[in-house]
Every structure is written in C-alpha cells, then in structure tokens.
Amino acid sequence: MAPSQTADVGSAEWWLTRLWDELANRRKYADCMRQYYSGDHPLPMIQDKARPAFQRLLKQARSNYVGLVVDATAERIQVDGFRLGDEKVGDDEAWRIWQASSMDADSDLLVTEAVKVGRAFALVAPNPNDASTPIITAEDATxxxxxxxxxxxxxxxxxLKTWLDDWTGLLMATVYLPDGLYKFQAPKPLHGVTKPKWEQREVEDEEWPAPNPLGVVPLVEIQNRPDLLGEAHSEIEDVLDIQDRINKTLIDRMMAQEFSAFRQRWMTGYEVPVDDNGQAIEPFKAAVDRLWVxxxxxxxxxxxxxxxxxPYLDSIESDVQHMAARTRTPAQYLLGKLSNVNGETLKATESGLVSKVRQRQRPLGEGLEEIVRxxxxxxxxxxxxxxxxxxWHNPEFRTEGELVDALVKMxxxxVPREALWERWGASQTEIAQWREQSDQQAARILGGDPASLFGPKPDMTTDPAAADGNPY
Structure with a gap:
C-alpha cells in the first residue's frame, strides 16, 4: 500500500502511511540504543557447543559502560530557564508555563532520551481550562x-503520534498538520503484520478534522548530534562495538575462572585403587583438616x-579507555580510579566532557526554544x-569556594546581581524570590514601599512597554 496509491500527496492519510513506515524503521535504532543503555546487551559470542553449559555466565558477563556514558552527559545538561531578548535574567512567564506542565522535571527525561536514542519530542496543546497556561507533554521517540x-x-x-490504547486494545494515531489534527485508529496488528488498517477515529463532540489553533505543527523534535541531512545520533552509537568487546573479554575471563578456580593436581607413580566393580576410587579427600600420606x-x-x-583485566581496562576517549567521558567515571588528584587536574580531566556538553546544548536548545515559542x-x-x-545550568563542577570567589570578582x-545568582545555579523561582526579598530589604533601609520605590512589576504578556525585557 504505497501512499501514492491510497491517498493524495500531502493529505492526512498520505502522511499517516508515510510517517508510520518511517517511524517503524526508526524504532529499530531507538530500541537498540535503549537496550544497550539499560544493560540488555547481546550475549557475548562463544562456541555453540559451549553455550548451554555457560548460559548462566553469559548473562553475568555484561558490564554496562555505555549507560555511564549517557548518564555522564545527560546529567550535566540541565535547563535553568529561558531568556528573552536583552533581559538580564530568565523570563518569568515562560518559566511559569514550563513549570505548570512539570517540564522542570520532564525536561531531564527529554534530554536523557535524546542523548540516549538521538531524539525526543514534545507536544504543545491549548489548555481548555486555562488559556494562559498551555499544556506541554514529553513524547517518546518510538x-x-x-x-x-x-x-x-x-x-x-x-x-505523527501513535500509541497503543491499553483500555481498548486499539492502535491510535494522530496526524498533526498546520490546518488541523486528524485522528485515526486501527486494530492491533497481528504478529508479523506491519500495515495497520487505519480508519477515522470518531471523537464525541469533536469535528473532523479537529481544529489546530496554533496554525503550525505542534509536535517539536529535540535532536542530539544532528547532521546536515537531518539525522540525529545517539551518544553511544559508535561505541557499541567497544562494549561488545568488553563483554566478550568478560565471558572469557569468567570461563577461565570457572575452569581454574582450583589448581589442578597431578600424580605419577601411584596405583589408583579400585572397588569391587573395578571402578577407580578417589585416593585422597582435600580439606583443611586432612593430611595426604x-x-x-x-x-x-x-x-x-x-x-x-x-591479561583479561588489562584488556578490559584498555577498551574502557578507548570508550572514554571516543565519548570524551572522564576515565575515572568509567574505571572508578581517582586518588591524590588536585582541583586543577580534576578540572583538566573533565574539560573534554564539559566542552562536549556545551556543544550538545546548542542543537538541543533549538528544539527547546521552539517549544517555548x-x-x-x-x-x-x-x-x-x-x-x-x-x-543552561553550568556544566562545569566547581567547589563552593571557587564559585564564590569567581562571583565576587565578577x-x-x-555584573548584575541576577546574573550572579544565575551563575551560582539558582533556579528562576529562587531568583524571583531573592530579588523580591532584596527589594524589600532596600525599601526598609530607604524607608518606603517597594512598589513606590522600584515601581510595580509589569505584566510581560500584555504590557508592550515591558517588551524591552526590563522587569521593572
């Protein structure tokens, strides 16, 4: 069922078929990256005849280093707020709506998902209960x-967004076009069937297609490591072979341990006794309280x-170092070795990771900015x-003493106080509270009312005069 044979090019049905096929191909990549991240790696390769005997060891011979690579990158990519124009600090209204949809927490999920599988999505929808607070939801890449x-x-x-409805057992899909939202449903495909039989989904008290008040596609893609062809890439896609090598070395080491857990002894010139049936009898029993005579x-x-x-341990350590170099992850994160290191040395070892995180923030930020718009x-x-x-939160870790010293010098x-608070790592909510407390304290010293001294804070969403970013 090619799209051109079933629907006009550009129609909702045409997009549904086209995007469904493309999404099915992407799922294979996303599922692979996700399995590696969670430690569910392919079992190491050994001889087929040995596989049943070592099935237990095979499942134990997987050490999840790629998961550490993802976490080390994602944990340093944190959204602290949004700045508009020449504002010195974050925009209160943008942050209010962001928090109202719990995106201060879900943004971590979005970033981790994008770093893990290459991309994540967010959907913006009007709020029927409060027009001033639209709804933002984080969407899975599959x-x-x-x-x-x-x-x-x-x-x-x-x-396109598609999901399996647990209540009805139906496969649901919504096609988002600038002129409307088109909703479809289909029976869950049987195993091995890739083409659902879509039909229009009737929604009570809703016209077909549902109107799109935004006038643009409300589904936004957040990409990690994009290229000029529009493809996004997982942070670990090019180190999976290294992870497989590590797992292979682990199973070889465990097999060696299994065979050589006890040193094998030999004896010459000794006649082994036999029982009445001619079967050999073990001549000695080894124990801590027994003596062989x-x-x-x-x-x-x-x-x-x-x-x-x-040699096995050295081989694993070498592969881990290769992975650390390729992903610019500090080796001590993966190897767990760190001793007698001063602050400057530690900062130097993490400089590659900090530079990589700042580079990743730029394409990720484009998607986040579009969501806010x-x-x-x-x-x-x-x-x-x-x-x-x-x-963005500063991806460079510093001690409190170093940070305070830098802020005092700034x-x-x-440098304005709000900018210093931002550098300190305060959230936009904390900055607003500190600013209000600081103004109140200054008003008490000057002997006046904060509103009369500093002026009421304008409504940034309705007051055109406030568009220059001045919060007062």
Whole structure:
C-alpha cells in the first residue's frame, strides 16, 4: 500500500502511511540504543557447543559502560530557564508555563532520551481550562515523528503520534498538520503484520478534522548530534562495538575462572585403587583438616599453575579507555580510579566532557526554544520571540569556594546581581524570590514601599512597554 496509491500527496492519510513506515524503521535504532543503555546487551559470542553449559555466565558477563556514558552527559545538561531578548535574567512567564506542565522535571527525561536514542519530542496543546497556561507533554521517540518541508531542517510540515490504547486494545494515531489534527485508529496488528488498517477515529463532540489553533505543527523534535541531512545520533552509537568487546573479554575471563578456580593436581607413580566393580576410587579427600600420606617414595605429586587473569583485566581496562576517549567521558567515571588528584587536574580531566556538553546544548536548545515559542504564542504573548534562548545550568563542577570567589570578582566588574545568582545555579523561582526579598530589604533601609520605590512589576504578556525585557 504505497501512499501514492491510497491517498493524495500531502493529505492526512498520505502522511499517516508515510510517517508510520518511517517511524517503524526508526524504532529499530531507538530500541537498540535503549537496550544497550539499560544493560540488555547481546550475549557475548562463544562456541555453540559451549553455550548451554555457560548460559548462566553469559548473562553475568555484561558490564554496562555505555549507560555511564549517557548518564555522564545527560546529567550535566540541565535547563535553568529561558531568556528573552536583552533581559538580564530568565523570563518569568515562560518559566511559569514550563513549570505548570512539570517540564522542570520532564525536561531531564527529554534530554536523557535524546542523548540516549538521538531524539525526543514534545507536544504543545491549548489548555481548555486555562488559556494562559498551555499544556506541554514529553513524547517518546518510538511513538512520535516529525517531517520537514523539502530543503528545510526546521520548518515542520507534518507530525505523527501513535500509541497503543491499553483500555481498548486499539492502535491510535494522530496526524498533526498546520490546518488541523486528524485522528485515526486501527486494530492491533497481528504478529508479523506491519500495515495497520487505519480508519477515522470518531471523537464525541469533536469535528473532523479537529481544529489546530496554533496554525503550525505542534509536535517539536529535540535532536542530539544532528547532521546536515537531518539525522540525529545517539551518544553511544559508535561505541557499541567497544562494549561488545568488553563483554566478550568478560565471558572469557569468567570461563577461565570457572575452569581454574582450583589448581589442578597431578600424580605419577601411584596405583589408583579400585572397588569391587573395578571402578577407580578417589585416593585422597582435600580439606583443611586432612593430611595426604603416601608411603611409596617413588610417587611424585605436583600441581598446574593457575590461569593468569591479569591479561583479561588489562584488556578490559584498555577498551574502557578507548570508550572514554571516543565519548570524551572522564576515565575515572568509567574505571572508578581517582586518588591524590588536585582541583586543577580534576578540572583538566573533565574539560573534554564539559566542552562536549556545551556543544550538545546548542542543537538541543533549538528544539527547546521552539517549544517555548509555541506555548507563549498559544498563551497570547504579543512579544517578539525571535531572540529567545535557553539558560543552561553550568556544566562545569566547581567547589563552593571557587564559585564564590569567581562571583565576587565578577561583581566588581559590574555584573548584575541576577546574573550572579544565575551563575551560582539558582533556579528562576529562587531568583524571583531573592530579588523580591532584596527589594524589600532596600525599601526598609530607604524607608518606603517597594512598589513606590522600584515601581510595580509589569505584566510581560500584555504590557508592550515591558517588551524591552526590563522587569521593572
């Protein structure tokens, strides 16, 4: 069922078929990255005849280093707020709506998902109960997809979200186009069937298609490591082979341990006794409280040397270092080795990771900024949102003493207090509280009312005079 044979190009049915097929192909990649991240790696390769005997060891011979790579990157990518135009601090209205949809927490899920599988999605929808507070939801990369206009990597032409309804057992799909939302459903496909039989989904008290008040595709893609062809890449896709090598070395080491857990002994010149049936009897029983006594002076006893496991351990450490170098993850994160290291050395070892995180923030920020533009527009914000930018938490770890010293020096250069609080790591909510407390304290000293001294804070969403970013 090719799209051109079933529906007109550009119609909702055409987009549904096209995007469903594309999403099915992407799921394979996303599922693979997700399995590696969770430690569910393919079992190491060994000889087929040995596989049943070592099935237990095979499942134990997987050490999840790629999961650490993802976590080490994602944990340093944290959204602290959004700045509009020449504002010195984050925009209160943008942060209010962001928090109202719990995106201060869900943004961590979005970032981790994008770092893990290459992309994540967010959906913006009007709030029927409060027009000033649109709804933002985080969407999974295996359930959502966006198509772009030919020749563009940012102008969205269509979007698709699909999911399995647990209540009805039906496969649901919504096609997002600038002129409307088209809803479909289909019976859950049988195993091996990839083409659902879609039909129009009837929704009570809702017209077909449902109107799209935003006028643009409300599904936004957040990409990690995008290229010029529009493809996004997982942070671990090019180190999976290294992870497989580590797992193979682990099973070899565990097999060596299994065979050489006890040193094998040998004996020459000794006649092994037999029972009445001619079966050999074990001549000695080994124990800590037993003594072997051999009266025949011609008998010689010895033991084979134990297997040296050091080469296996060195091989694993070498592969881990290769992974650390390729992903710019500090080796001490993966190897757990850190001793007698001063602050400057530690900072140098993490410089690669910090630089990588700052590089990843730029493409991730483009998607997040588009989300904010969408929900501010949906809330009726009249301001020019072209200069919107994400305020990222500083990915560089510093001690409190180092940070305070740097902020004190910056204050002598005339850096505004709000900017210093932001550098300290305060959230936008904390900055607003501190600013209010600081103004109240100054008002008490000057002997006046804060509103009369500093002026009432304007409504940034309705007051055109406030569009210059001045919060007072």
């Amino acid at each position: 359930q959502a997809i966006v198509a772009y206009e030919p020749g563009s990597r940012r102008e969205r032409a269509a979007g 051999i009266e025949d002076e011609n008998v010689k006893v010895g033991e084979f040397s134990a297997t040296d496991l050091r 969408l929900y501010l527009r949906a809330a009726g914000d009249p301001r020019d949102l072209a200069a919107l930018e994400v305020i 204050s002598t250069l005339g």
